[in-house]
């Protein structure tokens with residue numbers, strides 16, 4: 410058995426299949442980790458979802474911001490009106506197997522921890538002030554909010570927004586869930602006082618001096634644990650200490666990154 414990890418597929422189904430064929434991925438004995446954002450700008454989001462659903466017992470994926478956006482649109486009429494629905498998402502929302510696909514997607518976690526490899530899989534990163542236990546607990550709070558129909562409505566109604574941008578144990582309700590969601594699925598840079606900056610998306614060499622990549626935060630709590638993540642196409646395939654970004658921007662015409670995590 411081998412464990413592979415692949416970066417943000419974003420509907421690039423053909424690239425995914427090509428990479429899996431190249432490494433001779435066998436869903437009957439291998440495992441595939443995905444950094445989330447299975448759907449979005451790519452041309453074949455529905456096909457990607459259907460394929461991953463069909464091999465769901467052989468994969469572990471986490472939720473990315475685009476996955477959550479799709480789920481929010483599916484659950485909230487007002488969001489559909491306000492944001493519009495892309496052609497690719499319309500195909501999913503109109504598919505006859507939509508319920509199976511979206512119910513499966515909504516039950517995916519925000520982070521996965523592989524004990525054997527001491528490796529975390531998540532979409533954007535782990536907030537630097539969180540320990541493993543804290544990160545887990547926070548992720549579970551959002552996963553719980555997504556688990557039941559009534560709670561979901563409330564969660565999606567208030568999911569969007571960049572505030573609050575600083576973690577505080579006393580955050581409650583919608584604000585707490587929004588912060589946790591943003592940290593796991595949208596974070597790239599933070600300030601020197603650990604405030605999320607969700608606006609700047611460029612490469613570290615172009616960043617304003619006041620910002621740090623989240624993984625460069627001094628005394629980051631999880632620096633001993635390997636973190637595999639995506640979301641940051643401008644960073645590309647990037648490895649430094651225990652940090653491994655595998656979003657090489659496949660949806661922007663670059664190659665999809667697939668790595669082997671273990672044999």
Ligand SMILES: [Mn+2]
Pocket residue numbers: 446473474475532594639640641
């Ligand atoms: Mn993303």
